[in-house]
Amino acid sequence: MxxxxxxxxxxxxxxxxxxxxxxxxxxxxxxxxxxxxxxxxxxxxxxxxxxxxxxxxxxxxxxxxxxxxxxxxxxxxxxxxxxxxxxxxxxxxxxxxxxxxxxxxxxxxxxxxxxxxxxxxxxxxxxxxxxxxxxxxxxxxxxxxxxxxxxxxxxxxxxxxxxxxxxxxxxxxxxxxVENIYTLIIDDLKFAIENLAPTTTEYGRVTTPAAEAFLARIYLTRGMNDEAASLAKKVIDNYGFSLLPNYADLWKMDNQQNSEVVYAVNYSANLNDNDKQDDNVYPDGDNRGSNSAHLLFIMKYDDQPGLIRSLEYGRPFNRYQPSRYLLYLFNEQIDSRFDASFQQVWLCNQPNASSRPPGMNVGDTAVFISKYAVPAAERATKNYTIYDDNDIYNTDGSSKNRLRYISMKKFMDNTRSSVNEAQSVRNAFVIRLAEMYLIVAEADFKLGNTIEAATYLNAIRERAANEGHKQEMDILASDVTLDFILEERAREFAGxxxxxxxxxxxxxxxxxxxxxxxxxxxxxxxxxxxxxxxxxxxxxxxxxxxxxxxxxxx
The missing domain is CATH 1.25.40.390 (Serine Threonine Protein Phosphatase 5, Tetratricopeptide repeat)
Known part of the structure; x- marks a missing residue:
């Protein structure tokens, strides 16, 4: 809208x-x-x-x-x-x-x-x-x-x-x-479900399935697991939503209005429509504006040898660093979500040859950040900068380098008008269809139905599988625990x-x-x-x- x-x-x-x-x-x-x-x-x-x-x-x-x-x-x-x-x-x-x-x-x-x-x-x-x-x-x-x-x-x-x-x-x-607040929330959402239209031509306006999906989240929050599972299944089955075959496609700037988005907060392609500043309405200035996510999750890269700030790599506000735990939740050999979500390699984009390391050309690797240890002997053979797990984290998982780290790239926007443009027109996904699958899985687990829980988890995991690895991504009912569900939610919804x-x-x-x-x-x-x-x-x-x-x- x-x-x-x-x-x-x-x-x-x-x-x-x-x-x-x-x-x-x-x-x-x-x-x-x-x-x-x-x-x-x-x-x-x-x-x-x-x-x-x-x-x-x-x-x-x-x-x-x-x-x-x-x-x-x-x-x-x-x-x-x-x-x-x-x-x-x-x-x-x-x-x-x-x-x-x-x-x-x-x-x-x-x-x-x-x-x-x-x-x-x-x-x-x-x-x-x-x-x-x-x-x-x-x-x-x-x-x-x-x-x-x-x-x-x-x-x-x-x-x-x-x-x-x-x-x-x-x-x-x-x-x-809290109980009385939730009574109102549930009553409001039931009214919305009964009276909203099932679809809209104005993207960003709420619909019946969006209200049902949000109520499913509310029911799960309140421990109403039967109700949560039932509504989530309805959203999955009845409205034509579908999981995108490729998880990485969710984050493409030219694919924001896709079949997996149940509800989103939309930002206008015309930056003036995003209320960046209106001294009458928003006297605090740059408090609204457009989507800021692209700025927040990327490390300080533009002072590294062979690199300058670019549209592709973003403007690094360097706000949030992934925990060591988050990175190790992924088996990137079989799960595509790691590579789709995180950036480990920065290619040389420094046009001035005298400002590049010897032997480095534009397009060569300039910085590589590994979540595993890189031996000194291997580093010695490279002309680019390497940071590894031991450079960034202590053995207890605490951080010792808050400037350089594997960066989340899901929200990047290379359509901005300049390298220093802080505004992005990316929409913010509030509810994706994948959440409905994971709501069913969590509700089923709490109800003791681990077989069905595994089925819904596997639907998400198979979508995320690298080519040829779907079978390896499948889990059994005996694998379903609350901790596993939270791990799956982290892999799917990080950030x-x-x-x-x-x-x-x-x-x-x-x-x-x-x-x-x-x-x-x-x-x-x-x-x-x-x-x-x-x-x-x-x-x-x-x-x-x-x-x-x-x-x-x-």
Whole structure:
């Protein structure tokens, strides 16, 4: 779905309407020279659509954004911080406090989004739309409200719940239980499923199968395994989705709208439509923009002999380094996902011969990073730079080189306009069909049906097999364990903003940090299963004795 440029000029009215819980000040203090108010704007179909678009747009605060990666991927068994990590307190839990900027931004903007959804639900009857479209838009608002509440409740636990539009400043917040929050989430998603269209011509707009897939994730989270498996199977069987034959094809820039994507947050090919900066609506500047994932997972390569920064290799922000554990989860001889996901070789692209190592030509190997030890005798025969497992990791898996490492390439974008362009038009996949297979497998395992669980796992593993190795990728029912399912999810979804939720859902976060991430394990405490409620929220409320900080945080 495209968010047109003209929408930005109107959206500040929506944000005025969506007064933020985290401040006693108005979000904006703008003079409305046009005389248009939200009371009149949203009484026409065209005007009301700006409210719908606004409700969708807040997904971009998480998906494809640095704060969402730090909250959804880091602080787990799969990632440690690279030298450029902006939120090391989320990555390692060291001194994680309520002043963390990522937490404040997500809390603030997701509550704005919820208020936009509440406003849309309340106002749709006066929108001038026909009745059928009113029901469709209400279903979209209710899906999105559930979507935002899920991220908030899983992150913070008992939190403020409201289903009413807020037009002014709130000074009190309630603490609603996780159970009651999920009651609303499930009710909203059931309504969405019953009333959404099964398909859409506007990519990025929610559909019936997307709502069913998201509810399957919710059911799995809540331990409703029969319901989770049933809905996931329905999405697999009934809507024409299919796994791409080649896992690597998922990440091609010219193949973003493919048969495996159930739901995505879309970014416009016109960068101006991605709200990189709008001083009225988003005074924090470059907080929205387009997809940032391409910047975050790649090592510092452009100061190495024979290399300069390029479109192909990306702009290295050097934020996240894969754990040694993640790399060794793959048997790259039989599993194509390692080569499809990670980069180990950088070819010489330095045009100036005098700046290249002797004997190195453009196109020759310039840097090779091995996940295995490379003997000194072999290194001596090469004119390129080699980093190996022993150069990068200690024997306990901790990192000793945060600048050079095997880099994840799934989100790379060589269609950017220049080597320094920070914006990418890559869409952020929220739900892929592969997740439905793995939801069935996990639910079946928990229900004791390991035979069917193995069948669904094998469907994913066979798709990932290198040519001629499908049989080697197959597992038996006796191989199915919760740990194996989590390993398979890591191989399939590394970097896709799911891992923290996976480990929390399965009760494995503490255990896996102890085993595989010594940096995070040093500082992790049980209370870190919830994040600290942002300090500016706590400062703003007047009922401070009722709305309190999560246990363990100061």
């Amino acid at each position: 495209k968010f047109p440029t003209k929408y930005k000029a109107i959206l500040f009215l929506t944000v005025l309407l969506a007064t933020n819980l985290t401040s006693c000040k108005k979000v904006l203090d703008e003079e409305n020279l046009s005389g248009i108010t939200d009371e009149t704007l949203y009484t026409t179909p065209k005007g009301f659509e700006t409210l719908v678009n606004a409700a969708y747009s807040y997904q971009r605060w998480w998906y494809g954004k640095e704060r969402g990666f730090n909250m959804g991927e880091t602080g787990t068994d799969l990632w440690t911080n690279g030298a450029g990590d902006v939120y090391p307190d989320l990555t390692t839990y060291q001194n994680l406090q309520a002043t963390n900027g990522a937490l404040q931004e997500v809390w603030s903007n997701f509550y704005k989004a919820i208020n936009v959804c509440n406003a849309g639900i309340a106002r749709v009857g006066n929108s001038g739309m026909d009745e059928a479209l009113q029901v469709q838009r209400t279903a979209e608002f209710r899906f999105l409200r559930a979507f935002y509440y899920y991220h908030i409740v899983e992150t913070w636990g008992d939190i403020h719940l409201t289903t009413e539009e807020t037009k002014g400043v709130i000074t009190e917040a309630n603490k609603t239980s 896709e903003q799911l891992r923290w939720f996976d480990l929390k859902r399965t009760g494995k976060l503490k255990e896996n940090l102890q085993k595989y991430n010594p940096h995070a394990n040093t500082y992790f405490r049980d209370y870190h299963l919830l994040r600290p409620i942002p300090q500016n929220q706590l400062d703003a409320v007047t009922n401070k004795s009722e709305f309190t900080q999560n246990p363990g945080y100061q």
